[in-house]
Amino acid sequence: MLTTPTIHVARDRFHLAWDPAIPAIETVPSGGVVEFDxxxxxxxxxxxxxxxxxxxxxxxxxxxxxxxxxxxxxxxPGDTLQVELLEFEHADWGWTASIPGFGLLAEDFPDPAYHVTQLPKGPRAEFLPGIRVPLAPFCGEIGVAPATGPLSTIPPDAHGGNMDTRHLTAGATLFLPVFHAAARLSMGDGHATQGDGEVCGTAIETPMRALVRLTVRKDLHLTAPEFLTAAGPAADRPVGRRYVTDGIAPDLLTAGRDATRRMIDWLGREHGLEPVIAYLLCSVAVDLRISEIVDMPNFVVSAHCPLAIFD
Known part of the structure:
Protein backbone atom coordinates (compact mmCIF):
# COMPACT_ATOMS: atom_id res chain seq x y z
CA MET A 1 0.00 0.00 0.00
CA LEU A 2 1.55 3.27 -1.13
CA THR A 3 -0.88 5.60 0.65
CA THR A 4 -1.95 5.41 4.30
CA PRO A 5 -5.76 5.51 4.58
CA THR A 6 -7.56 7.96 6.84
CA ILE A 7 -10.17 5.31 7.63
CA HIS A 8 -10.84 1.64 6.86
CA VAL A 9 -14.32 0.41 5.89
CA ALA A 10 -14.90 -3.27 6.69
CA ARG A 11 -16.82 -5.52 4.33
CA ASP A 12 -19.78 -5.86 6.69
CA ARG A 13 -20.53 -2.11 6.63
CA PHE A 14 -22.73 -2.03 3.55
CA HIS A 15 -26.19 -0.98 2.42
CA LEU A 16 -28.51 -2.20 -0.32
CA ALA A 17 -30.08 0.96 -1.74
CA TRP A 18 -29.01 4.42 -2.82
CA ASP A 19 -30.90 6.59 -0.36
CA PRO A 20 -30.17 10.06 1.04
CA ALA A 21 -31.84 8.93 4.28
CA ILE A 22 -28.99 6.49 5.02
CA PRO A 23 -26.63 8.17 7.51
CA ALA A 24 -22.87 8.22 7.03
CA ILE A 25 -20.89 5.58 8.90
CA GLU A 26 -17.65 7.60 8.88
CA THR A 27 -16.49 11.13 8.09
CA VAL A 28 -13.27 12.22 6.40
CA PRO A 29 -11.87 15.66 5.63
CA SER A 30 -11.59 16.81 2.04
CA GLY A 31 -8.49 15.06 0.72
CA GLY A 32 -8.99 12.09 3.03
CA VAL A 33 -8.14 8.57 1.89
CA VAL A 34 -10.56 5.68 2.43
CA GLU A 35 -9.74 1.98 2.23
CA PHE A 36 -12.67 -0.33 1.43
CA ASP A 37 -12.76 -4.08 2.01
CA PRO A 77 -25.12 20.49 -2.89
CA GLY A 78 -23.83 21.86 -6.17
CA ASP A 79 -20.22 20.92 -5.42
CA THR A 80 -18.38 18.06 -7.09
CA LEU A 81 -16.76 15.15 -5.29
CA GLN A 82 -13.44 14.24 -6.87
CA VAL A 83 -12.72 10.54 -6.37
CA GLU A 84 -9.13 9.57 -7.09
CA LEU A 85 -8.94 5.83 -7.61
CA LEU A 86 -5.61 4.96 -6.03
CA GLU A 87 -5.46 1.17 -5.74
CA PHE A 88 -7.53 -1.91 -6.49
CA GLU A 89 -6.55 -5.39 -5.32
CA HIS A 90 -8.72 -8.31 -6.39
CA ALA A 91 -9.01 -11.66 -4.63
CA ASP A 92 -7.42 -14.83 -6.01
CA TRP A 93 -10.66 -15.96 -7.64
CA GLY A 94 -13.72 -14.55 -9.34
CA TRP A 95 -16.95 -15.69 -10.94
CA THR A 96 -18.95 -14.96 -14.07
CA ALA A 97 -22.56 -16.04 -14.45
CA SER A 98 -25.49 -15.94 -16.79
CA ILE A 99 -28.50 -15.35 -14.57
CA PRO A 100 -31.97 -16.15 -15.95
CA GLY A 101 -33.91 -13.02 -16.85
CA PHE A 102 -30.84 -10.77 -16.71
CA GLY A 103 -28.36 -9.68 -19.36
CA LEU A 104 -28.40 -8.35 -22.90
CA LEU A 105 -29.35 -11.74 -24.36
CA ALA A 106 -31.56 -13.01 -21.55
CA GLU A 107 -34.07 -14.41 -24.03
CA ASP A 108 -31.34 -16.39 -25.80
CA PHE A 109 -29.95 -17.89 -22.59
CA PRO A 110 -32.83 -18.81 -20.25
CA ASP A 111 -30.76 -21.32 -18.25
CA PRO A 112 -28.17 -20.36 -15.62
CA ALA A 113 -24.43 -20.72 -16.12
CA TYR A 114 -21.57 -20.28 -13.64
CA HIS A 115 -17.85 -20.07 -14.30
CA VAL A 116 -14.98 -19.58 -11.83
CA THR A 117 -11.66 -18.02 -12.86
CA GLN A 118 -8.51 -18.24 -10.77
CA LEU A 119 -6.92 -14.79 -10.56
CA PRO A 120 -3.13 -14.58 -10.32
CA LYS A 121 -1.08 -11.55 -9.30
CA GLY A 122 0.05 -11.10 -12.90
CA PRO A 123 -1.54 -9.16 -15.76
CA ARG A 124 -3.63 -11.97 -17.27
CA ALA A 125 -5.83 -14.81 -16.06
CA GLU A 126 -6.73 -18.08 -17.78
CA PHE A 127 -10.45 -17.85 -18.43
CA LEU A 128 -10.38 -21.15 -20.33
CA PRO A 129 -7.51 -23.31 -21.59
CA GLY A 130 -5.90 -21.31 -24.37
CA ILE A 131 -7.81 -18.13 -23.52
CA ARG A 132 -6.15 -15.62 -21.20
CA VAL A 133 -7.88 -12.34 -20.45
CA PRO A 134 -6.13 -9.14 -19.31
CA LEU A 135 -6.85 -8.10 -15.73
CA ALA A 136 -7.78 -4.48 -15.01
CA PRO A 137 -9.57 -4.36 -11.63
CA PHE A 138 -12.12 -1.70 -10.76
CA CYS A 139 -15.39 -1.24 -8.89
CA GLY A 140 -18.63 -1.34 -10.84
CA GLU A 141 -20.49 0.64 -8.16
CA ILE A 142 -19.32 4.11 -7.10
CA GLY A 143 -21.71 6.89 -6.17
CA VAL A 144 -22.94 9.51 -3.76
CA ALA A 145 -26.30 9.97 -2.07
CA PRO A 146 -28.83 10.60 -4.87
CA ALA A 147 -31.09 13.62 -5.07
CA THR A 148 -34.07 11.46 -4.12
CA GLY A 149 -34.47 7.88 -3.02
CA PRO A 150 -34.46 5.12 -2.21
CA LEU A 151 -33.12 3.86 -5.52
CA SER A 152 -32.06 0.34 -6.45
CA THR A 153 -28.35 -0.38 -6.60
CA ILE A 154 -28.81 -2.10 -9.98
CA PRO A 155 -29.34 0.78 -12.48
CA PRO A 156 -26.98 3.78 -12.50
CA ASP A 157 -28.20 7.37 -12.36
CA ALA A 158 -26.91 10.94 -12.10
CA HIS A 159 -25.36 10.18 -8.70
CA GLY A 160 -23.24 7.38 -10.20
CA GLY A 161 -24.02 3.95 -8.82
CA ASN A 162 -23.77 0.80 -10.91
CA MET A 163 -21.99 2.38 -13.88
CA ASP A 164 -19.86 -0.72 -14.62
CA THR A 165 -17.34 1.45 -16.43
CA ARG A 166 -14.18 -0.58 -16.95
CA HIS A 167 -11.99 2.50 -17.46
CA LEU A 168 -12.36 3.48 -13.78
CA THR A 169 -9.18 1.62 -12.86
CA ALA A 170 -6.39 2.68 -10.52
CA GLY A 171 -5.02 6.01 -11.67
CA ALA A 172 -8.35 7.29 -12.98
CA THR A 173 -10.28 10.14 -11.37
CA LEU A 174 -14.07 10.18 -11.13
CA PHE A 175 -16.07 13.38 -10.66
CA LEU A 176 -19.52 13.06 -9.07
CA PRO A 177 -22.14 15.79 -8.60
CA VAL A 178 -23.04 16.39 -4.95
CA PHE A 179 -26.75 16.44 -4.12
CA HIS A 180 -26.65 16.48 -0.30
CA ALA A 181 -24.41 17.83 2.43
CA ALA A 182 -21.28 15.71 2.96
CA ALA A 183 -21.80 13.91 -0.40
CA ARG A 184 -21.86 10.47 1.29
CA LEU A 185 -19.89 8.22 -1.03
CA SER A 186 -20.34 4.45 -1.24
CA MET A 187 -18.78 1.83 -3.49
CA GLY A 188 -18.72 -1.90 -4.21
CA ASP A 189 -19.09 -4.55 -6.94
CA GLY A 190 -15.46 -5.48 -7.54
CA HIS A 191 -14.54 -6.59 -11.06
CA ALA A 192 -11.22 -8.18 -11.95
CA THR A 193 -11.89 -7.35 -15.59
CA GLN A 194 -14.83 -6.64 -17.88
CA GLY A 195 -15.69 -5.97 -21.49
CA ASP A 196 -17.36 -2.71 -22.46
CA GLY A 197 -21.05 -3.49 -22.11
CA GLU A 198 -20.81 -6.35 -19.57
CA VAL A 199 -23.26 -8.08 -21.87
CA CYS A 200 -24.22 -11.12 -19.78
CA GLY A 201 -24.75 -8.92 -16.72
CA THR A 202 -21.64 -10.02 -14.83
CA ALA A 203 -17.92 -9.47 -15.27
CA ILE A 204 -15.29 -11.47 -13.38
CA GLU A 205 -16.91 -10.65 -10.05
CA THR A 206 -14.52 -10.73 -7.12
CA PRO A 207 -13.97 -9.48 -3.58
CA MET A 208 -11.90 -6.31 -3.73
CA ARG A 209 -9.74 -4.01 -1.66
CA ALA A 210 -10.07 -0.44 -2.90
CA LEU A 211 -8.26 2.75 -1.91
CA VAL A 212 -9.66 6.16 -2.90
CA ARG A 213 -8.97 9.81 -2.10
CA LEU A 214 -12.02 12.07 -1.72
CA THR A 215 -11.70 15.80 -2.42
CA VAL A 216 -14.40 18.45 -2.53
CA ARG A 217 -14.32 20.64 -5.64
CA LYS A 218 -16.07 23.98 -5.14
CA ASP A 219 -14.98 25.14 -8.59
CA LEU A 220 -16.67 22.36 -10.56
CA HIS A 221 -20.42 21.96 -11.02
CA LEU A 222 -21.74 18.85 -12.79
CA THR A 223 -25.09 17.24 -13.47
CA ALA A 224 -23.82 13.69 -14.04
CA PRO A 225 -20.59 11.70 -13.59
CA GLU A 226 -17.48 12.52 -15.59
CA PHE A 227 -14.03 10.95 -15.37
CA LEU A 228 -10.41 11.21 -16.39
CA THR A 229 -8.82 7.91 -17.37
CA ALA A 230 -5.55 6.66 -15.95
CA ALA A 231 -2.38 7.87 -17.64
CA GLY A 232 -1.16 4.34 -18.32
CA PRO A 233 -2.69 1.46 -20.28
CA ALA A 234 -4.43 -0.17 -17.28
CA ALA A 235 -7.86 -0.38 -18.90
CA ASP A 236 -6.68 -0.75 -22.49
CA ARG A 237 -6.86 -4.05 -24.31
CA PRO A 238 -3.61 -5.58 -25.56
CA VAL A 239 -2.36 -3.83 -28.66
CA GLY A 240 -3.00 -5.93 -31.72
CA ARG A 241 -5.64 -7.15 -34.09
CA ARG A 242 -9.29 -7.63 -33.24
CA TYR A 243 -12.07 -9.59 -34.81
CA VAL A 244 -15.19 -7.42 -35.03
CA THR A 245 -18.83 -8.26 -35.62
CA ASP A 246 -21.41 -5.60 -36.46
CA GLY A 247 -25.01 -5.18 -35.45
CA ILE A 248 -27.04 -2.87 -37.68
CA ALA A 249 -30.52 -1.82 -36.56
CA PRO A 250 -32.79 1.21 -36.05
CA ASP A 251 -32.02 1.26 -32.31
CA LEU A 252 -28.77 0.79 -30.40
CA LEU A 253 -30.05 -1.94 -28.09
CA THR A 254 -31.07 -4.18 -30.98
CA ALA A 255 -27.81 -3.44 -32.78
CA GLY A 256 -25.85 -4.31 -29.63
CA ARG A 257 -27.71 -7.59 -29.30
CA ASP A 258 -27.10 -8.49 -32.93
CA ALA A 259 -23.39 -7.66 -32.70
CA THR A 260 -23.08 -9.84 -29.59
CA ARG A 261 -24.96 -12.73 -31.19
CA ARG A 262 -22.64 -12.60 -34.19
CA MET A 263 -19.60 -12.55 -31.91
CA ILE A 264 -20.92 -15.61 -30.07
CA ASP A 265 -21.34 -17.32 -33.45
CA TRP A 266 -17.76 -16.44 -34.42
CA LEU A 267 -16.33 -17.69 -31.12
CA GLY A 268 -18.10 -20.98 -31.70
CA ARG A 269 -17.10 -21.23 -35.34
CA GLU A 270 -13.45 -20.26 -34.93
CA HIS A 271 -12.64 -21.34 -31.37
CA GLY A 272 -15.11 -24.12 -30.62
CA LEU A 273 -16.83 -22.42 -27.69
CA GLU A 274 -20.32 -23.47 -26.78
CA PRO A 275 -22.72 -20.52 -26.98
CA VAL A 276 -23.19 -19.86 -23.26
CA ILE A 277 -19.44 -19.93 -22.58
CA ALA A 278 -18.90 -17.58 -25.52
CA TYR A 279 -21.56 -15.29 -24.02
CA LEU A 280 -19.67 -15.21 -20.70
CA LEU A 281 -16.40 -14.50 -22.51
CA CYS A 282 -18.03 -11.62 -24.39
CA SER A 283 -19.01 -10.08 -21.05
CA VAL A 284 -15.45 -10.39 -19.76
CA ALA A 285 -13.27 -9.54 -22.76
CA VAL A 286 -15.27 -8.22 -25.74
CA ASP A 287 -15.97 -4.49 -26.11
CA LEU A 288 -19.21 -3.14 -27.56
CA ARG A 289 -18.68 0.17 -29.34
CA ILE A 290 -20.91 2.54 -31.25
CA SER A 291 -19.48 2.71 -34.76
CA GLU A 292 -22.19 4.88 -36.32
CA ILE A 293 -25.08 6.86 -34.85
CA VAL A 294 -25.87 9.48 -37.52
CA ASP A 295 -26.94 7.57 -40.63
CA MET A 296 -30.59 7.24 -39.70
CA PRO A 297 -32.66 5.18 -39.65
CA ASN A 298 -29.99 2.53 -38.92
CA PHE A 299 -27.15 2.59 -36.41
CA VAL A 300 -24.07 0.36 -36.05
CA VAL A 301 -22.78 -1.24 -32.86
CA SER A 302 -19.60 -3.30 -33.17
CA ALA A 303 -18.32 -6.07 -30.90
CA HIS A 304 -14.50 -6.05 -30.70
CA CYS A 305 -12.66 -9.20 -29.60
CA PRO A 306 -8.89 -8.80 -29.09
CA LEU A 307 -7.10 -11.71 -30.73
CA ALA A 308 -4.34 -11.46 -28.11
CA ILE A 309 -6.53 -13.36 -25.63
CA PHE A 310 -5.96 -16.49 -27.73
CA ASP A 311 -2.14 -16.26 -27.64
Whole structure:
Protein backbone atom coordinates (compact mmCIF):
# COMPACT_ATOMS: atom_id res chain seq x y z
CA MET A 1 0.00 0.00 0.00
CA LEU A 2 1.55 3.27 -1.13
CA THR A 3 -0.88 5.60 0.65
CA THR A 4 -1.95 5.41 4.30
CA PRO A 5 -5.76 5.51 4.58
CA THR A 6 -7.56 7.96 6.84
CA ILE A 7 -10.17 5.31 7.63
CA HIS A 8 -10.84 1.64 6.86
CA VAL A 9 -14.32 0.41 5.89
CA ALA A 10 -14.90 -3.27 6.69
CA ARG A 11 -16.82 -5.52 4.33
CA ASP A 12 -19.78 -5.86 6.69
CA ARG A 13 -20.53 -2.11 6.63
CA PHE A 14 -22.73 -2.03 3.55
CA HIS A 15 -26.19 -0.98 2.42
CA LEU A 16 -28.51 -2.20 -0.32
CA ALA A 17 -30.08 0.96 -1.74
CA TRP A 18 -29.01 4.42 -2.82
CA ASP A 19 -30.90 6.59 -0.36
CA PRO A 20 -30.17 10.06 1.04
CA ALA A 21 -31.84 8.93 4.28
CA ILE A 22 -28.99 6.49 5.02
CA PRO A 23 -26.63 8.17 7.51
CA ALA A 24 -22.87 8.22 7.03
CA ILE A 25 -20.89 5.58 8.90
CA GLU A 26 -17.65 7.60 8.88
CA THR A 27 -16.49 11.13 8.09
CA VAL A 28 -13.27 12.22 6.40
CA PRO A 29 -11.87 15.66 5.63
CA SER A 30 -11.59 16.81 2.04
CA GLY A 31 -8.49 15.06 0.72
CA GLY A 32 -8.99 12.09 3.03
CA VAL A 33 -8.14 8.57 1.89
CA VAL A 34 -10.56 5.68 2.43
CA GLU A 35 -9.74 1.98 2.23
CA PHE A 36 -12.67 -0.33 1.43
CA ASP A 37 -12.76 -4.08 2.01
CA UNK A 38 -15.52 -5.28 -0.31
CA UNK A 39 -17.43 -8.49 -0.82
CA UNK A 40 -18.24 -9.63 -4.35
CA UNK A 41 -21.49 -8.58 -6.02
CA UNK A 42 -23.34 -11.60 -4.61
CA UNK A 43 -22.65 -10.40 -1.09
CA UNK A 44 -20.62 -13.52 -0.37
CA UNK A 45 -23.35 -15.92 -1.47
CA UNK A 46 -21.23 -17.31 -4.31
CA UNK A 47 -17.78 -18.74 -3.71
CA UNK A 48 -14.96 -20.42 -5.60
CA UNK A 49 -16.57 -23.77 -4.83
CA UNK A 50 -20.09 -22.79 -5.88
CA UNK A 51 -21.79 -24.51 -8.81
CA UNK A 52 -24.45 -23.51 -11.30
CA UNK A 53 -27.06 -24.94 -8.92
CA UNK A 54 -26.28 -22.12 -6.48
CA UNK A 55 -27.58 -19.52 -8.95
CA UNK A 56 -31.12 -20.76 -8.27
CA UNK A 57 -30.76 -20.08 -4.53
CA UNK A 58 -29.34 -16.56 -4.82
CA UNK A 59 -31.12 -14.03 -2.64
CA UNK A 60 -31.32 -11.11 -5.06
CA UNK A 61 -32.24 -8.76 -2.22
CA UNK A 62 -28.60 -9.11 -1.12
CA UNK A 63 -26.79 -8.53 -4.43
CA UNK A 64 -24.90 -5.41 -5.49
CA UNK A 65 -24.41 -4.11 -1.98
CA UNK A 66 -22.26 -0.98 -1.56
CA UNK A 67 -20.07 -0.08 1.40
CA UNK A 68 -20.41 3.24 3.15
CA UNK A 69 -21.70 5.91 3.08
CA UNK A 70 -18.64 8.06 3.80
CA UNK A 71 -19.28 11.71 4.60
CA UNK A 72 -16.80 14.26 3.27
CA UNK A 73 -16.44 17.46 5.26
CA UNK A 74 -17.40 20.73 3.53
CA UNK A 75 -19.21 19.04 0.61
CA UNK A 76 -22.43 20.88 -0.22
CA PRO A 77 -25.12 20.49 -2.89
CA GLY A 78 -23.83 21.86 -6.17
CA ASP A 79 -20.22 20.92 -5.42
CA THR A 80 -18.38 18.06 -7.09
CA LEU A 81 -16.76 15.15 -5.29
CA GLN A 82 -13.44 14.24 -6.87
CA VAL A 83 -12.72 10.54 -6.37
CA GLU A 84 -9.13 9.57 -7.09
CA LEU A 85 -8.94 5.83 -7.61
CA LEU A 86 -5.61 4.96 -6.03
CA GLU A 87 -5.46 1.17 -5.74
CA PHE A 88 -7.53 -1.91 -6.49
CA GLU A 89 -6.55 -5.39 -5.32
CA HIS A 90 -8.72 -8.31 -6.39
CA ALA A 91 -9.01 -11.66 -4.63
CA ASP A 92 -7.42 -14.83 -6.01
CA TRP A 93 -10.66 -15.96 -7.64
CA GLY A 94 -13.72 -14.55 -9.34
CA TRP A 95 -16.95 -15.69 -10.94
CA THR A 96 -18.95 -14.96 -14.07
CA ALA A 97 -22.56 -16.04 -14.45
CA SER A 98 -25.49 -15.94 -16.79
CA ILE A 99 -28.50 -15.35 -14.57
CA PRO A 100 -31.97 -16.15 -15.95
CA GLY A 101 -33.91 -13.02 -16.85
CA PHE A 102 -30.84 -10.77 -16.71
CA GLY A 103 -28.36 -9.68 -19.36
CA LEU A 104 -28.40 -8.35 -22.90
CA LEU A 105 -29.35 -11.74 -24.36
CA ALA A 106 -31.56 -13.01 -21.55
CA GLU A 107 -34.07 -14.41 -24.03
CA ASP A 108 -31.34 -16.39 -25.80
CA PHE A 109 -29.95 -17.89 -22.59
CA PRO A 110 -32.83 -18.81 -20.25
CA ASP A 111 -30.76 -21.32 -18.25
CA PRO A 112 -28.17 -20.36 -15.62
CA ALA A 113 -24.43 -20.72 -16.12
CA TYR A 114 -21.57 -20.28 -13.64
CA HIS A 115 -17.85 -20.07 -14.30
CA VAL A 116 -14.98 -19.58 -11.83
CA THR A 117 -11.66 -18.02 -12.86
CA GLN A 118 -8.51 -18.24 -10.77
CA LEU A 119 -6.92 -14.79 -10.56
CA PRO A 120 -3.13 -14.58 -10.32
CA LYS A 121 -1.08 -11.55 -9.30
CA GLY A 122 0.05 -11.10 -12.90
CA PRO A 123 -1.54 -9.16 -15.76
CA ARG A 124 -3.63 -11.97 -17.27
CA ALA A 125 -5.83 -14.81 -16.06
CA GLU A 126 -6.73 -18.08 -17.78
CA PHE A 127 -10.45 -17.85 -18.43
CA LEU A 128 -10.38 -21.15 -20.33
CA PRO A 129 -7.51 -23.31 -21.59
CA GLY A 130 -5.90 -21.31 -24.37
CA ILE A 131 -7.81 -18.13 -23.52
CA ARG A 132 -6.15 -15.62 -21.20
CA VAL A 133 -7.88 -12.34 -20.45
CA PRO A 134 -6.13 -9.14 -19.31
CA LEU A 135 -6.85 -8.10 -15.73
CA ALA A 136 -7.78 -4.48 -15.01
CA PRO A 137 -9.57 -4.36 -11.63
CA PHE A 138 -12.12 -1.70 -10.76
CA CYS A 139 -15.39 -1.24 -8.89
CA GLY A 140 -18.63 -1.34 -10.84
CA GLU A 141 -20.49 0.64 -8.16
CA ILE A 142 -19.32 4.11 -7.10
CA GLY A 143 -21.71 6.89 -6.17
CA VAL A 144 -22.94 9.51 -3.76
CA ALA A 145 -26.30 9.97 -2.07
CA PRO A 146 -28.83 10.60 -4.87
CA ALA A 147 -31.09 13.62 -5.07
CA THR A 148 -34.07 11.46 -4.12
CA GLY A 149 -34.47 7.88 -3.02
CA PRO A 150 -34.46 5.12 -2.21
CA LEU A 151 -33.12 3.86 -5.52
CA SER A 152 -32.06 0.34 -6.45
CA THR A 153 -28.35 -0.38 -6.60
CA ILE A 154 -28.81 -2.10 -9.98
CA PRO A 155 -29.34 0.78 -12.48
CA PRO A 156 -26.98 3.78 -12.50
CA ASP A 157 -28.20 7.37 -12.36
CA ALA A 158 -26.91 10.94 -12.10
CA HIS A 159 -25.36 10.18 -8.70
CA GLY A 160 -23.24 7.38 -10.20
CA GLY A 161 -24.02 3.95 -8.82
CA ASN A 162 -23.77 0.80 -10.91
CA MET A 163 -21.99 2.38 -13.88
CA ASP A 164 -19.86 -0.72 -14.62
CA THR A 165 -17.34 1.45 -16.43
CA ARG A 166 -14.18 -0.58 -16.95
CA HIS A 167 -11.99 2.50 -17.46
CA LEU A 168 -12.36 3.48 -13.78
CA THR A 169 -9.18 1.62 -12.86
CA ALA A 170 -6.39 2.68 -10.52
CA GLY A 171 -5.02 6.01 -11.67
CA ALA A 172 -8.35 7.29 -12.98
CA THR A 173 -10.28 10.14 -11.37
CA LEU A 174 -14.07 10.18 -11.13
CA PHE A 175 -16.07 13.38 -10.66
CA LEU A 176 -19.52 13.06 -9.07
CA PRO A 177 -22.14 15.79 -8.60
CA VAL A 178 -23.04 16.39 -4.95
CA PHE A 179 -26.75 16.44 -4.12
CA HIS A 180 -26.65 16.48 -0.30
CA ALA A 181 -24.41 17.83 2.43
CA ALA A 182 -21.28 15.71 2.96
CA ALA A 183 -21.80 13.91 -0.40
CA ARG A 184 -21.86 10.47 1.29
CA LEU A 185 -19.89 8.22 -1.03
CA SER A 186 -20.34 4.45 -1.24
CA MET A 187 -18.78 1.83 -3.49
CA GLY A 188 -18.72 -1.90 -4.21
CA ASP A 189 -19.09 -4.55 -6.94
CA GLY A 190 -15.46 -5.48 -7.54
CA HIS A 191 -14.54 -6.59 -11.06
CA ALA A 192 -11.22 -8.18 -11.95
CA THR A 193 -11.89 -7.35 -15.59
CA GLN A 194 -14.83 -6.64 -17.88
CA GLY A 195 -15.69 -5.97 -21.49
CA ASP A 196 -17.36 -2.71 -22.46
CA GLY A 197 -21.05 -3.49 -22.11
CA GLU A 198 -20.81 -6.35 -19.57
CA VAL A 199 -23.26 -8.08 -21.87
CA CYS A 200 -24.22 -11.12 -19.78
CA GLY A 201 -24.75 -8.92 -16.72
CA THR A 202 -21.64 -10.02 -14.83
CA ALA A 203 -17.92 -9.47 -15.27
CA ILE A 204 -15.29 -11.47 -13.38
CA GLU A 205 -16.91 -10.65 -10.05
CA THR A 206 -14.52 -10.73 -7.12
CA PRO A 207 -13.97 -9.48 -3.58
CA MET A 208 -11.90 -6.31 -3.73
CA ARG A 209 -9.74 -4.01 -1.66
CA ALA A 210 -10.07 -0.44 -2.90
CA LEU A 211 -8.26 2.75 -1.91
CA VAL A 212 -9.66 6.16 -2.90
CA ARG A 213 -8.97 9.81 -2.10
CA LEU A 214 -12.02 12.07 -1.72
CA THR A 215 -11.70 15.80 -2.42
CA VAL A 216 -14.40 18.45 -2.53
CA ARG A 217 -14.32 20.64 -5.64
CA LYS A 218 -16.07 23.98 -5.14
CA ASP A 219 -14.98 25.14 -8.59
CA LEU A 220 -16.67 22.36 -10.56
CA HIS A 221 -20.42 21.96 -11.02
CA LEU A 222 -21.74 18.85 -12.79
CA THR A 223 -25.09 17.24 -13.47
CA ALA A 224 -23.82 13.69 -14.04
CA PRO A 225 -20.59 11.70 -13.59
CA GLU A 226 -17.48 12.52 -15.59
CA PHE A 227 -14.03 10.95 -15.37
CA LEU A 228 -10.41 11.21 -16.39
CA THR A 229 -8.82 7.91 -17.37
CA ALA A 230 -5.55 6.66 -15.95
CA ALA A 231 -2.38 7.87 -17.64
CA GLY A 232 -1.16 4.34 -18.32
CA PRO A 233 -2.69 1.46 -20.28
CA ALA A 234 -4.43 -0.17 -17.28
CA ALA A 235 -7.86 -0.38 -18.90
CA ASP A 236 -6.68 -0.75 -22.49
CA ARG A 237 -6.86 -4.05 -24.31
CA PRO A 238 -3.61 -5.58 -25.56
CA VAL A 239 -2.36 -3.83 -28.66
CA GLY A 240 -3.00 -5.93 -31.72
CA ARG A 241 -5.64 -7.15 -34.09
CA ARG A 242 -9.29 -7.63 -33.24
CA TYR A 243 -12.07 -9.59 -34.81
CA VAL A 244 -15.19 -7.42 -35.03
CA THR A 245 -18.83 -8.26 -35.62
CA ASP A 246 -21.41 -5.60 -36.46
CA GLY A 247 -25.01 -5.18 -35.45
CA ILE A 248 -27.04 -2.87 -37.68
CA ALA A 249 -30.52 -1.82 -36.56
CA PRO A 250 -32.79 1.21 -36.05
CA ASP A 251 -32.02 1.26 -32.31
CA LEU A 252 -28.77 0.79 -30.40
CA LEU A 253 -30.05 -1.94 -28.09
CA THR A 254 -31.07 -4.18 -30.98
CA ALA A 255 -27.81 -3.44 -32.78
CA GLY A 256 -25.85 -4.31 -29.63
CA ARG A 257 -27.71 -7.59 -29.30
CA ASP A 258 -27.10 -8.49 -32.93
CA ALA A 259 -23.39 -7.66 -32.70
CA THR A 260 -23.08 -9.84 -29.59
CA ARG A 261 -24.96 -12.73 -31.19
CA ARG A 262 -22.64 -12.60 -34.19
CA MET A 263 -19.60 -12.55 -31.91
CA ILE A 264 -20.92 -15.61 -30.07
CA ASP A 265 -21.34 -17.32 -33.45
CA TRP A 266 -17.76 -16.44 -34.42
CA LEU A 267 -16.33 -17.69 -31.12
CA GLY A 268 -18.10 -20.98 -31.70
CA ARG A 269 -17.10 -21.23 -35.34
CA GLU A 270 -13.45 -20.26 -34.93
CA HIS A 271 -12.64 -21.34 -31.37
CA GLY A 272 -15.11 -24.12 -30.62
CA LEU A 273 -16.83 -22.42 -27.69
CA GLU A 274 -20.32 -23.47 -26.78
CA PRO A 275 -22.72 -20.52 -26.98
CA VAL A 276 -23.19 -19.86 -23.26
CA ILE A 277 -19.44 -19.93 -22.58
CA ALA A 278 -18.90 -17.58 -25.52
CA TYR A 279 -21.56 -15.29 -24.02
CA LEU A 280 -19.67 -15.21 -20.70
CA LEU A 281 -16.40 -14.50 -22.51
CA CYS A 282 -18.03 -11.62 -24.39
CA SER A 283 -19.01 -10.08 -21.05
CA VAL A 284 -15.45 -10.39 -19.76
CA ALA A 285 -13.27 -9.54 -22.76
CA VAL A 286 -15.27 -8.22 -25.74
CA ASP A 287 -15.97 -4.49 -26.11
CA LEU A 288 -19.21 -3.14 -27.56
CA ARG A 289 -18.68 0.17 -29.34
CA ILE A 290 -20.91 2.54 -31.25
CA SER A 291 -19.48 2.71 -34.76
CA GLU A 292 -22.19 4.88 -36.32
CA ILE A 293 -25.08 6.86 -34.85
CA VAL A 294 -25.87 9.48 -37.52
CA ASP A 295 -26.94 7.57 -40.63
CA MET A 296 -30.59 7.24 -39.70
CA PRO A 297 -32.66 5.18 -39.65
CA ASN A 298 -29.99 2.53 -38.92
CA PHE A 299 -27.15 2.59 -36.41
CA VAL A 300 -24.07 0.36 -36.05
CA VAL A 301 -22.78 -1.24 -32.86
CA SER A 302 -19.60 -3.30 -33.17
CA ALA A 303 -18.32 -6.07 -30.90
CA HIS A 304 -14.50 -6.05 -30.70
CA CYS A 305 -12.66 -9.20 -29.60
CA PRO A 306 -8.89 -8.80 -29.09
CA LEU A 307 -7.10 -11.71 -30.73
CA ALA A 308 -4.34 -11.46 -28.11
CA ILE A 309 -6.53 -13.36 -25.63
CA PHE A 310 -5.96 -16.49 -27.73
CA ASP A 311 -2.14 -16.26 -27.64
Missing amino acids: LLDASGGQLTASSTVADIATLDFARVDQVNGPIAVEDAE
